[in-house]
Structures are given as C-alpha cells and as structure tokens.
Amino acid sequence: MKNRIVQARELAGLTQKELAARLGISPSTLNGYEKGNHDPKSPGLVAIANLCGVTVDYLLGLSERPDGQFVVQVSEHDPQIEQLVDTAKQLNAQGLERLNQYAEDLTGNPSYRKEKRD
Numbered sequence: 001m002k003n004r005i006v007q008a009r010e011l012a013g014l015t016q017k018e019l020a021a022r023l024g025i026s027p028s029t030l031n032g033y034e035k036g037n038h039d040p041k042s043p044g045l046v047a048i049a050n051l052c053g054v055t056v057d058y059l060l061g062l063s064e065r066p067d068g069q070f071v072v073q074v075s076e077h078d079p080q081i082e083q084l085v086d087t088a089k090q091l092n093a094q095g096l097e098r099l100n101q102y103a104e105d106l107t108g109n110p111s112y113r114k115e116k117r118d
Contacts, residue, residue: 002036004059008052009034011066022051055093 009019020030023044032038033048040048049056054066088099106112 001039001059001061002034004054004061005030005040005048006034008048008054008059008066011054012052014052019048019051023047057093 009016012019014022016030016034017027020027023030025044033040039045045056045059049059055063057063058066088096091099
C-alpha cells in the first residue's frame with residue numbers, strides 16, 4: 001500500500017505536507033504511511049482516496065487503475081453481455097460488489113451454467 005499512497009499523492013499533485021494538512025494529520029504520520037511503517041485506518045484510507053481522486057481498491061492494490069474504471073473484453077458479440085456491461089458501468093463500488101457476488105452465486109449453481117460445446 002505504501003507505494004500506492006505515494007503514487008496517488010503524486011497523481012493529485014500534492015506534497016506530503018499538503019496532503020497531511022488536508023487529512024488533518026502530521027506530515028510524519030503520512031510519511032509513516034508512505035514508508036510502510038504503519039497503515040491508515042479505514043476512514044483515513046477513504047479520505048486519502050477521496051482527496052487524491054483514486055479508489056480505495058487502488059490504494060489497497062486490488063485494482064491497477066486509479067480511476068476505478070475497468071476494461072471488459074468480450075470475445076463474441078453478445079447483446080446480453082453488452083447490456084450487462086453497460087449496466088455495470090452505472091454502478092458505484094457497492095453495487096459492483098453486489099453484482100459480482102450475484103454473478104459468483106449464479107455461476108456456482110450448475111443449473112445456470114452454459115453448456116460447453118466442442
């Protein structure tokens with residue numbers, strides 16, 4: 001996470017001192033986050049993400065894209081998949097999480113799986 005906080009701060013064009021002031025923490029505390037000596041608590045992580053214009057997922061290393069956008073590649077033209085992708089683009093992080101969980105539940109149920117054809 002330490003490298004991601006530095007990258008996010010630099011993407012936002014902020015110095016350590018500026019970001020620390022906006023967060024209401026000391027520059028030495030932010031320096032500790034950036035060096036990996038300790039991690040911010042959840043509210044601090046959310047504040048860093050908001051102030052730097054990145055997602056918490058990016059800061060945690062769960063996403064490679066700081067803006068939260070994702071790329072979906074569809075191997076075949078399927079209007080239902082395209083509609084699902086368009087719908088997913090309108091969801092916030094919580095909605096995407098719920099959609100993903102629902103998709104995992106469906107694919108885990110054999111009665112909803114696509115038959116493989118050779």
